[in-house]
Amino acid sequence: MPKTTQWKQLDRDLNRLSYLEEATTFVSRPYVGLGVALIFIVVAGLLAALVFGGGTSSMIVIAAAVFGAYMALNIGANDVANNMGPAVGANALTMGGALLIAAVFESLGALLAGGDVVSTISKGIIDPATVADSRIFIWAMMAALVSSALWVNLATFVGAPVSTTHSVVGGVMGAGIAAAGFAAVNWPTMGTIAASWVISPVLGGVIAAAFLAFIKYRIIYQDDKIAAARKWVPVLIGIMAGAFAAYLALKGLKKIIDIGMGTSLLIGLGLGIATWLACIPLIRRQSEGLENRNRSLKVLFGLPLIISAALLSFAHGANDVANAVGPLAAIVHTTEFGDAAAKVAIPTWVMVIGAVGISFGLFLFGPKLIRMVGDQITKLNPMRAYCVSLSAAITVIVASWLGLPVSSTHIAVGGVFGVGFFREWEAERRARETALRRSIPPLGPEERRRRKLVRRSHFMTIVAAWVITVPAAALLSGVIFLVLTAVTA
Template sequence: MSGRATFRTLDKDLGRITHAEVAQMHAFRPVWRLGLSVLCLVGGLLLIMALSDAAPAMLTVGAGLIVAGWLGIAIGSNDVANSLGPAVGAGAIGLLPGLILVALAGLAGSVLAGDEVTDRLARGVVELAPLSGAAEIPMVMLAALIAAATWITLATGIGLPVSTSHSIVGGIAGAGAAALGLQAVAWGTLGMIASVWVVTPIVAGVLAGGLLMLLRLKVLEAEDRGRAALRWLPALVAAMGGLFAAYVMLLLRLPSLALPVAAAAAAASYANTRRNVLEELAQHPRKPGVKRLLRPALLTSVVIMGFAHGANDVGNIAGPLSVILRGRVIEGQIGLVPTLVLIGAGLSIAAGTLFFGRRLVNMVGSGITRLNTGRAFCVSLATAVTVLTASGFGLPVSTTHVAVGGIFGVGFAREWLDRRRDRRPEALPAEETRRRILIRRSHVVTIMAAWLVTLPITGLLGALTSVLVLWVAAP
């Protein structure tokens, strides 16, 4: 095998991710135009508030619902490719059934596991108690939503991929600081969230790399790939299905059912995967295809990834919205999270997935931008586990940045395995080596720029919007 064929795949995968990001920008254009319309509509409502005697509370709720609805559509349409693109590209599921499956999984994750992140954003970033009972409470969160929506719209327009989670955290901190002073911002919580943004891509990289090594050592490079696949893949998918089923039962507060339901899910996953592997071996006994062997595992990861995405990203909408809709102290707590808010936010994300996700998945699921099936499975599962863990602690994270961490982990793991087997590639020209190094650095710089730029910009936008909204609403 030539050196150029075996040379490190990390740069190739990062290049595909770059193409996927470009595809996201083009596919996101209809939602971007909708975002501009939303901002104009909200600006009109604020103008009406300033020029008339209309009740500020009603206009605040109306504007909050409009901006939150658009943010949900943007999240659902832009992030669906993270979970569905590889599975559609591998033929594990059709596009329309996949969109429906991801939308339902995301809605389930929003309702069952979205309350922790939602509560953190509603009450953990800024201390709103000094405004207890005042009309300013919902306006602070409206300002945060407008700031996040404005930055996402502007950044998308200039081709800069940014995170909704980062944007909403910055918007809340800036709006709260403008209304209550810097002392109202929970700087310790803000620092913890920012540190998690750094740690989670590393965790995902370790998990994805470890999973890739397991697959390669035990299945893909085994002397008898068919027998190895029959031994390991059903067990792996069974473990995934069983653990996820137990997790859902615990979320439903049904601990007594966790073990039996997990056992049933594991048994069903094992039987289904074993049947699919046997069918593949019957058709291709000498060289079973990796893509076809991994279809059941990819499909399982689609469900878990969609659930994780809903669990974490719903808080970006439901957190501020819960404060807007219930902007007063209730039993000593501000912005309690009603289930209806989680359902509404989850439905907006699902709507974005169903109505605007098709074009993006087609682009990202194509042969140009799609990752290798095995690597895509490792990245998807590692991303889902990392995001679900963060959601359990109520910490908003960027799904895309976590996935890029998984890409790095998979690339480094493959390089380590190749060096271990002394499969060193031929030396490349100095210009090509330098170009590949620059590709890696550019992705690190992109992620770091998103962390360093989004938070202060949305904080400033949140502060300015908060001052504007409070001034407009002043009697």
Template sequence: MPHKTDGAGFHTLHKDLDRLSHAEIAQMHAFRPVWRLGLTVLGVVGALMLVLALSGASPGLLAVGSGLVVAAWLGMAIGANDVANSLGPAVGAGAIRLVPGLALVAVAGIAGAVLAGDAVSERLAGGIVRLAPLAGGTRASMAMLAALVGAASWITLATGIGLPVSTSHSIVGGITGAGAVTLGIGGVDWAMVAMIASVWVATPVLAGGIAAGVLVLLRTRVVEAADRGAAALRWLPPMVALMCGLFVAYVVLLLAGTTSFIALEIAAAAAAAVAGFMVTRRRVLRELAEHPRKPSIKRLLRPALLAGVVMLGFAHGANDVGNIAGPLSVILQGRIATSAGLVPALVLAAGGLAIATGTLFFGRRLVNMVGSGITKLNTGRAFCVTLATAVTVLGASHLGLPVSTTHVAVGGVFGVGFAREWLDRRRNRQAQDMPAEETQRRVLVRRSHVMTITLAWLVTLPITATLGALTCALVLWSTGV
């Protein structure tokens, strides 16, 4: 994040995007054990469906048994695949060690799933397909089972061929296709599907704006200050205090479920803000005592980055648990105490536990790769991206909108890159100073990543809708429901 006076600064966005590409490649390799497990799960589910169908067993039993198996694997896949978004930068910056970091992200993810996962889960359970006429019926369960199987099949296939895709996108597509077969084209809320798809485009842009704003603040007020130490002491503790206070206020509001406990919310937020302020101030003072002439931004930002990790882990659990809990709650309706359209806390907790299991058992290798010197972002830029991603995903979760955490993070990387260029221009670095070939390369890099993001959701939605529809038609035909 420090300012550079030579032409190397022009390569920053290219390097960050290149590192993101390396992270995606590392992700694909680290995900192989989960991918092999996915192949096994799909084989087991296929055999189970065949045996139960031939034996004349209850279709409801078929849906519950198969649904639980597929949902459990999807949860572990989510936990293993996305943990690097939360933890990789913090481990690479030395803000936290790997094992405690995995445990922290796992706990934060469970908390997010239980406390804030209901909005997205309910949207997926009943907001895309109008299941009210089938509430509690076997056909509704079969539709959601088909959606889970269709999404799991595409994720497994895409991983096998090296194409990174989003679980959220896959589930939305699977539910859309299965719902169209079960209830007809009119049974799908196409306006809702279109809105969710538009949010997939808008959230990376929003994250980019937030990340850019945070970076401009840090660089102009701290990094480039005449006295960096004094500026860090003035700006960083209040910033972390604000982050901690607002986040805890949000969590307490979720716990209370009402604004009538305003005194408790204020007290908890104030306590969190004071704790964040004191911890950050002590960290800054220690750094200034050890390196009074040139304090390290990397070490100064460790407390802020750690707070961002907790927020992003919570946001990830809140948003991605819906991919499991939404369909599973429909499958389990009538077999557990729940009302139509509502997702019980037990299902949310189980989904959060599945994600946490994937994080703990399969996340170690991926975080090591992403947190290494090859793929990690600069600590300051990583903090900006982490905070922007957490805020954006939390906002989407509150509105009940499933989004891709990875795509949101890519938007944050773009925002940081563009903000650095704008700051460079403010320092009288003229555009003509940049070689023409560098300008062309940056255009190509950006276009490549934009096309990758766009292609991912454009392709995933119709493919998973088709797989969900075919699976649903096959299940309904084989069981005679």
């Protein structure tokens, strides 16, 4: 065989091997995440065994720890993605940077400022007296844990961001009904939770749209955009600092000090004014040399957007992780002390499982929901994404002041919807004005449909998932509870 032909044959064989390796890596990549998740779940079970030792009761705690780890992974894959999605969609953060920031700040929020005590009956939706028997209570909490984890997993698979807290509420309600009937449920409380399905996204969307309108009319539509930005961007950053200071004082620092609404608002006002004054020279220096165009404005909102996403993750870790591991903490308490308490302390090892599990879930499975929230619902830039993050903090404060239960997931996604629908309305309004000014026919129905800026398929999927979260988790939990009690009878 000629030498040149020999080397050509060798190159073709090496290329085939290279293609085979690439194909193998592509096919096996999803299984790497599943393998790491499985290892974490096993480690959580071993940690529970190490803490509780041997015996029948320890097997229950080990099983609960395994399902608690599974739940934490799903929270990271679904719930946390809502905080980082807008920043990634606006290209203010890379996917890797978003995952790292979210993992660090979620864990810090859970471990440093997470609640010492959690309600085992999920905000009073079940009468504790109806499930006073410790065995029934343990299986009810186990069913709630498993059902909520399964539901969040399913929602992540179909690409729908749902509320973890609502999933846990549905799970506890379903197990309570299966254990003690419909009379066990506090229906007025459930009514307020159902109302939050509408209140959370609408309030978040309205506030986000209002801030976007302010930015457009006070900065973007001005002749001298840079001068307008120097005036108003420090104000917006001050509002962000004040809102997050009040939010964290009210919601995220309960473990350190209990602060009321009035005090938290004063803290927010003081820090907001200080930040506004400090940002005036910074924004002036950062804006020097920028061209008078919309693209230049994105530079001024990039860093505040990253900071707001990090603070949202910290607050979410402080506020929501405890709710997610509540059923696990309840099982541990009941197994250890033999009584079904309405409120229990969260052991450190349980909170560690929640915090670490969320980080793993975010790294392994979070990018799918991050891309969906940040890029696939509507197109975001730093200004629009900043409005979403700011809306999330303000909405929680307003809802707490009014005594309304809200979901951080619904608020964040509602803010994305609000920004998108406002842009649609604004684009149609400007098109009508242009048509009247130029005496040309307005856009036809087909052209108007083509110019929609919010994907209706995602909108309908997400809203449907929100509506059925509580009943679906409740139904699943009731079935699991009946199976557990029948098997262990």
